[in-house]
Structures are given as C-alpha cells and as structure tokens.
Amino acid sequence: MKNTQSKEIIAKFSGSLDQFDLSVDVTLPARGVTALFGRSGCGKTTVLRCLAGLSRVDRGYLSVKGKVWQDGNYFLPTPKRPVGFVFQEASLFPHLSVDENLTFGQRRAGDRANIISRDDLVELLGLGALMNRSTHHLSGGERQRVAIGRALLSGPELLLMDEPLAALDRLSKNEIIPYLDRLFKTLDIPMIFVSHDTEEVERLADHMVIMDRGKIVSNGLLSDVLSDPALFIAEGPKTSSVIEVEVVSFSEVDKITEVRVEGGRLQIPGQLSDVGSKQRISIAANDVSLAKEQPSETTILNVLPARILDIHLLDGARCNLLLSIGHQNEDGARFLARITQRSLRKFDFAIGHNIYAQVKSVSMVGAKI
Amino acid sequence: MWDPIWITVKLAFITTVILLVLGTPVGWWLARSKAWWKEAVAAIVALPIVLPPTVMGFYLLIALGPDSPIGQITTEVFGRALPFTFAGLVVGSVIYSMPFVIQPIRNAFEAIGDRPLEVAATLRASRLDSFFSVALPMARPGLLTGAVLGFAHTVGEFGVILMIGGNIPGETKVLSVAIYDHVEALEWGQAHILSAGLLVFSFLVILSMMVFEKRLGRRLR
Numbered sequence: 001m002k003n004t005q006s007k008e009i010i011a012k013f014s015g016s017l018d019q020f021d022l023s024v025d026v027t028l029p030a031r032g033v034t035a036l037f038g039r040s041g042c043g044k045t046t047v048l049r050c051l052a053g054l055s056r057v058d059r060g061y062l063s064v065k066g067k068v069w070q071d072g073n074y075f076l077p078t079p080k081r082p083v084g085f086v087f088q089e090a091s092l093f094p095h096l097s098v099d100e101n102l103t104f105g106q107r108r109a110g111d112r113a114n115i116i117s118r119d120d121l122v123e124l125l126g127l128g129a130l131m132n133r134s135t136h137h138l139s140g141g142e143r144q145r146v147a148i149g150r151a152l153l154s155g156p157e158l159l160l161m162d163e164p165l166a167a168l169d170r171l172s173k174n175e176i177i178p179y180l181d182r183l184f185k186t187l188d189i190p191m192i193f194v195s196h197d198t199e200e201v202e203r204l205a206d207h208m209v210i211m212d213r214g215k216i217v218s219n220g221l222l223s224d225v226l227s228d229p230a231l232f233i234a235e236g237p238k239t240s241s242v243i244e245v246e247v248v249s250f251s252e253v254d255k256i257t258e259v260r261v262e263g264g265r266l267q268i269p270g271q272l273s274d275v276g277s278k279q280r281i282s283i284a285a286n287d288v289s290l291a292k293e294q295p296s297e298t299t300i301l302n303v304l305p306a307r308i309l310d311i312h313l314l315d316g317a318r319c320n321l322l323l324s325i326g327h328q329n330e331d332g333a334r335f336l337a338r339i340t341q342r343s344l345r346k347f348d349f350a351i352g353h354n355i356y357a358q359v360k361s362v363s364m365v366g367a368k369i
Numbered sequence: 370m371w372d373p374i375w376i377t378v379k380l381a382f383i384t385t386v387i388l389l390v391l392g393t394p395v396g397w398w399l400a401r402s403k404a405w406w407k408e409a410v411a412a413i414v415a416l417p418i419v420l421p422p423t424v425m426g427f428y429l430l431i432a433l434g435p436d437s438p439i440g441q442i443t444t445e446v447f448g449r450a451l452p453f454t455f456a457g458l459v460v461g462s463v464i465y466s467m468p469f470v471i472q473p474i475r476n477a478f479e480a481i482g483d484r485p486l487e488v489a490a491t492l493r494a495s496r497l498d499s500f501f502s503v504a505l506p507m508a509r510p511g512l513l514t515g516a517v518l519g520f521a522h523t524v525g526e527f528g529v530i531l532m533i534g535g536n537i538p539g540e541t542k543v544l545s546v547a548i549y550d551h552v553e554a555l556e557w558g559q560a561h562i563l564s565a566g567l568l569v570f571s572f573l574v575i576l577s578m579m580v581f582e583k584r585l586g587r588r589l590r
Contacts, residue, residue: 054487078490079498085491091484095506104502105492154492 004063013050015058022214030065033184035205036194043214044194052085053078084151086161090143092135105154112155125149141172161193202242202365227334229312229320239285241335263325263332267301268362280365287360288337302359327354372539373547381523384462388470388519396474415468426532453535461529470519477511510585521574
C-alpha cells in the first residue's frame with residue numbers, strides 16, 4: 001500500500017458508470033460521522049460503492065488516513081480494503097445463524113479482528129438476546145443491527161452505510177437510532193452514511209456532503225451546510241437549521257431549560273438534559289419570524305437579536321434569510337428564517353441589518369457528547 | 370436380474386458425481402459471466418434435451434470409435450476404444466444428462482444475486498472464499514435438484530446406450546435395455562418387475578425432491 005501525508009479521506013471519482021456520470025472530488029474528515037445527502041438518483045450510493053471498491057469508475061483516487069487505496073491503475077480490491085459496509089437491506093447470510101453472521105468478517109479480519117471487542121459490540125447493539133435465534137425470525141430493525149455488528153466486527157478503518165434505515169418502518173427506525181447514536185459516540189471509527197432524510201442527518205451527522213446529479217454541491221460542518229440558504233434542501237417545506245448548544249440551567253419552577261448558543265441564549269420548555277451537557281437543537285425556518293424593533297409584548301420566549309447575513313428568494317411567495325445570533329458581529333450561531341417576500345419588501349430587510357428574530361419553537365435533536 | 374440393476378446404479382452414480390464436479394463451475398460461470406457468447410455455451414449444454422438420443426448416440430459412436438482422434442488416444446492409453454465399454458456409457462451419460470444437472474445449478478446461482486457476494490467481499494472474503502462459504506451453501510437446493518434429476522435421468526437412459534453400449538450382459542446392459550430385451554423375448558413377468566421397480570423409484574425421487582426443496586427453500590428464504 002502506498003502512503004501519502006494526508007490524514008483525511010480524499011476521494012476523486014470521475015467517469016461513467018451504467019450510463020450515470022459521476023464527477024466527485026471531495027475531502028472528508030477521517031473522524032466523526034459524515035452524511036452523504038441528496039435526492040434519490042444523485043449518485044450518493046455510487047460514491048459509497050466506489051469508496052468500498054464495489055464499483056469502479058474510469059478515473060479514481062482514494063486515500064484514507066494516509067493510505068492510498070486507489071490511484072490510476074492501482075486498485076485495492078474490496079476484500080483487501082478495511083471497510084465495513086452496511087447495505088440498505090440487512091442482507092444477512094440466510095444459511096448462517098446470527099452468531100455465524102457476526103463472526104463471518106471477524107474470522108477473516110486478521111490482526112484487525114479485535115479492534116472492537118465483540119462483547120462491547122453485542123452490548124452496544126443489544127444483540128445478546130438475538131444470538132441463538134435464526135436470522136429468519138428477526139424484525140427489520142434487529143436484522144439491521146446484526147448487519148451493523150457484522151460490519152464492525154470485521155475491524156474496519158472506515159464504516160460505510162447505505163441508507164441503513166431506509167428499508168425500515170418508522171417504529172423500527174426509532175428503535176435503531178438510539179443504538180446508532182450510542183455507537184457513533186463510543187467508537188472512534190469514521191463513518192459515512194448515505195441518506196435522503198434530513199431528520200436522520202440532523203440527528204446523527206457531524207459533517208454533511210450534499211450531492212446533486214453526480215456532483216458534490218456542498219461539503220462542510222452539518223450546521224453550516226444546513227443553514228446555506230441557496231441550497232436546494234433549504235427550499236423544502238420542512239427546512240430547518242441545526243445548532244449546537246450547551247445546557248446552562250433548568251428552572252424547577254416553570255420547567256424551562258436555558259441553553260447557551262454562540263452569541264446568545266435560548267429557553268426551551270421541558271428538561272432537556274443535565275446542566276453542562278452539549279446538545280443539538282433544530283429550528284424550523286417556518287417557526288422564525290422577524291421584527292425590526294424588539295417586540296415588547298409577546299408570548300414568544302425566544303426573541304433573539306440577530307443580523308441578516310444572506311437573503312435567498314425562493315420560487316413563489318417566500319424567501320430564506322440566513323441569520324447570525326447577536327448584533328455585534330457575525331460570529332453567532334447561524335440559522336434560517338422563512339418569511340414572505342411581501343414582508344421582506346414591507347420592512348425593507350437587507351443584508352447586514354440588525355433585527356430581532358422570534359423563534360416560536362425549538363426542538364431537540366439527538367444528544368451529542 | 371441383478372446385473373442390470375447394479376450396472377445402472379453404478380452408471381447413474383458415477384455420472385452424477387462427474388456432472389456435479391463439472392457442472393458446478395460451469396453453472397457458476399453461466400450464472401455470473403457477462404461474456405456475449407455465454408448463451409451459445411448454454412445452448413450447447415441444453416442441446417441434449419432436444420437432440421434425439423439416437424442422433425447423439427450415432428455421433429458419439431463415431432467420435433469415440435477406434436478410427437477417430439479420441440478413439441486413437443483411448444486405444445493408445447487404455448488399449449481399446451470406448452464404444453461398447455462401461456467407460457463409454459459414462460461418457461455418453463455425462464453428455465446426455467448434462468442439462469438436467471447444470472440448469473438447476475445455474476438457476477440457483479443466479480437466484481443468489483450479487484448482494485450476498487458483495488457483502489462477503491466487504492467482510493474480507495476473497496472470491497474463492499465467498500464461492501465456498503456463501504455461494505455454494507446458498508445454492509444447495511439447486512445442487513440437490515441437479516443431482517437428483519441427473520441421477521434419475523441417467524437411470525432411464527435408453528437410446529444413447531443402445532447406440533454406443535450395445536447390449537453386453539454384465540458390462541453395458543442397463544435396466545432399460547434389460548426391460549426391452551425381456552419384452553422382445555416375451556418374458557412379461559421379468560419386464561413387469563423391472564418396470565414397476567422403476568416406476569416406484571421415479572415416484573420416490575420426485576416426491577423426495579419436492580419435499581427436500583420445500584424444506585431447504587424455507588430455510589434459505
């Protein structure tokens with residue numbers, strides 16, 4: 001294996017595959033959770049397959065944490081790549097038991113077999129009770145947990161997941177997400193997962209890559225990418241922004257949690273979490289309204305001084321505004337507001353203006369350490 | 370009466386073993402290859418289904434006969450040409466029963482699809498490894514069907530054997546030929562016994578195959 005200096009994941013794939021043109025040049029962090037996001041048919045699964053060596057395009061380059069897996073004619077075949085791959089359908093081997101499925105990769109992983117302890121993984125994924133069952137009698141969520149465990153026991157340096165939740169119903173999804181959350185927080189393995197569900201991405205990812213028609217259109221921290229008003233995902237009806245917060249206090253009297261965000265504070269109904277813990281919250285763009293002056297009489301808890309950083313007109317009557325919390329500078333936490341273009345003209349809002357943002361509701365996304 | 374039964378069973382067993390060993394890689398190749406000429410190979414494999422046994426027997430007789438290149442080689446090595454020997458029957462049976470073994474094996478490999486093999490590859494299994502640890506066990510129902518059909522089909526072989534094996538008692542006289550001889554000699558009783566035996570055998574083969582397939586299929590689904 002050749003080596004390079006870079007400690008990240010550098011992937012360049014271009015060429016045609018089954019009449020689909022792919023042109024990707026992307027650098028991803030070799031830690032944390034990266035979401036590969038886009039509409040169906042945008043090529044995100046193809047990129048994932050190229051990373052695993054399951055598909056091969058004409059011109060490809062791939063290095064992971066300094067090791068070159070693919071360059072020109074050099075192509076490390078899939079069995080030689082230390083990746084774990086979780087497919088959309090669990091694809092458990094029907095002729096093997098749950099236990100044998102789990103050990104399939106581990107027995108072939110050589111000196112990487114014990115990077116993750118089997119007992120820990122069984123515990124993390126709640127597989128103990130499934131061990132002696134036949135794979136045919138598992139629920140969708142259980143099957144996918146076994147598949148994830150199987151991939152991880154092969155000692156991967158990189159875990160790839162192709163819409164691991166897409167084939168599951170809402171109930172199984174809710175069942176499996178806490179396991180994934182725990183897994184991502186506990187294991188120090190970079191993970192890349194493909195998704196077309198923003199909720200899933202908000203909940204699980206740290207880093208986000210957006211693809212459209214075989215190309216990368218955005219790549220960055222989750223909060224930055226989600227609050228880019230010009231991206232197509234900012235045009236949907238359920239557009240929301242994700243902000244990292246720290247719990248400051250909880251009032252026993254009226255059951256309100258106060259959290260600190262970059263540039264200000266927010267009050268959230270209910271007990272969010274322990275004081276001092278880091279959390280992730282989501283603000284729906286439709287739940288934000290703007291005022292020129294500080295509203296003196298309002299029932300809305302969170303009225304934040306903010307500055308307009310960007311304005312993006314949408315097709316139709318509405319527009320997206322990118323806001324930064326605080327009037328002093330533009331370093332505050334960023335989020336999107338969705339208002340009508342009529343209001344935009346009526347109040348003469350423009351980039352650089354200081355305004356007050358009224359946030360009607362804030363929801364908590366999965367807990368982060 | 371026992372000689373033809375023993376020869377028939379021995380012939381069918383040897384033929385089946387040879388066909389499983391040959392047919393598994395061929396079936397795998399037919400299922401996985403993307404070569405444009407693969408269907409031509411598939412057609413050659415399937416040819417014995419439609420080819421009249423006497424025609425096949427005639428060509429085999431010529432191809433294996435002492436004057437042919439193959440005949441010269443066998444004469445050189447074994448001291449005689451293959452027609453009218455048990456070995457000749459094996460060669461004929463292997464060709465005659467080939468489609469009945471290879472087709473189910475090919476179907477079984479095709480039914481597996483790419484996914485389990487991709488999963489195996491991402492779990493560090495090399496191609497050879499995943500063939501033996503994933504593809505073969507998953508294709509078990511097809512292998513079983515192929516073996517049973519190949520065996521049963523060889524037991525019932527008549528035309529090809531008559532053409533290349535003749536009717537040498539104790540060496541090439543198989544059950545179906547024996548029945549024919551009994552009928553020719555108006556020995557109805559003997560013919561009845563052997564025919565009824567084959568009828569029961571055929572029924573049991575089909576029945577057990579259906580039961581087995583169902584059970585295996587359920588386990589693998």
